Amino acid sequence: MRKHLTRSFFNRSVHEVAPELIGVTLLIDGVGGRIVEVEAYHHTDPAAHSYRGQTPRNGVMFGPPGYVYVYRSYGIHWCMNFVCEAKGSASAVLIRAIEPTEGLPLMRRRRGVSDARLLCSGPGRLCEAMRVTAMHNGLALDAPPFALFARSGPVEIVVGLRIGITKAVDKPWRYGEKDSRFLSKPFPETP
DNA sequence: TGCCCGATTAACT
DNA sequence: GTTAATCGGGCAA
Numbered sequence: 001m002r003k004h005l006t007r008s009f010f011n012r013s014v015h016e017v018a019p020e021l022i023g024v025t026l027l028i029d030g031v032g033g034r035i036v037e038v039e040a041y042h043h044t045d046p047a048a049h050s051y052r053g054q055t056p057r058n059g060v061m062f063g064p065p066g067y068v069y070v071y072r073s074y075g076i077h078w079c080m081n082f083v084c085e086a087k088g089s090a091s092a093v094l095i096r097a098i099e100p101t102e103g104l105p106l107m108r109r110r111r112g113v114s115d116a117r118l119l120c121s122g123p124g125r126l127c128e129a130m131r132v133t134a135m136h137n138g139l140a141l142d143a144p145p146f147a148l149f150a151r152s153g154p155v156e157i158v159v160g161l162r163i164g165i166t167k168a169v170d171k172p173w174r175y176g177e178k179d180s181r182f183l184s185k186p187f188p189e190t191p
Numbered sequence: 192t193g194c195c196c197g198a199t200t201a202a203c204t
Numbered sequence: 205g206t207t208a209a210t211c212g213g214g215c216a217a
Contacts, residue, residue: 039198047198049213057213074199075211081198094198124199164198184199194216203207 005148007066007141014040014084014091019175021082021093023155028130029145031103033120035095036180039162039173041081043090046167050090060138061090068146070127070137077124080132082141096163096174097121099182100129122184160187 005024010017018040026032041048049058049071060069061083069081069092081092098120100107107119107129120126127133141148156178161169163185176183 041198049198052214055213071198072210072212074197074209076209077199079198096198122199162198166197192217195214197211197213200209201207202209204205 002149002152004142005150007064009148010065010082010084010141011086012084014042014093015173017082017084018093018173019157019159021095022157022175022177023151023153025101025149026095026098027102027147027149028132028136030147031106032098032130033101034099034177035097036099036182037095037097037174037176037184039094039096039175040084041092041094041173045171045173047162047165047169047171048090048092050092054090058090061092062088063138066141068136068139068141070132070134072134073124078127078132078134079123080127080136094123095126096123097176097180097182097184098126098130099177099180117181121182125184158187 043050050061054062064087067083073079085091119129158178160174162174
């Protein structure tokens with residue numbers, strides 16, 4: 001039987017939690033798969049939404065850990081984060097890619113594509129496939145419709161620079177599963 | 192009040 | 205490789 005993760009899993013440094021999320025299974029209403037790519041955002045980080053203080057949009061980031069922060073990206077897409085660290089530290093992990101394992105027919109229909117590699121490989125794509133919207137903002141991660149399950153075995157993790165940002169671009173706070181075919185972008189070779 | 196721009200994606204050339 | 209789509213947050217005035 002798979003082991004459920006609880007909110008306490010997130011009550012640690014965002015830089016500790018982020019790599020440990022790789023290989024964790026995330027389901028929403030039974031649909032989803034293994035997390036294979038994330039990025040960490042800390043409140044002292046100029047690229048973080050919380051950097052300039054609390055606003056109506058980022059309010060959930062300033063709440064307790066183990067909750068979901070959803071925001072609209074480019075006025076078009078939704079992006080999903082998991083809040084970390086103690087209440088008020090305003091740090092979160094952006095979920096960037098998932099390897100689909102549960103509910104593929106539903107995700108194909110929602111996304112309008114058949115290639116499994118295009119279902120959840122990107123923060124906007126996975127929210128469309130799992131139907132994440134503003135109504136999920138502020139929900140707890142250890143209660144329905146969410147379910148998180150611990151890794152079932154060891155995972156090889158690679159680290160790199162975050163994608164799509166213009167501030168603090170030098171921080172190596174992107175984490176992924178080595179050689180996964182479901183990353184939003186490959187990690188640069190590390191020979 | 193107005194203006195700029197973004198933790199993106201898909202469809203172009 | 206380049207660009208349109210599309211809109212609310214954040215900041216200047």
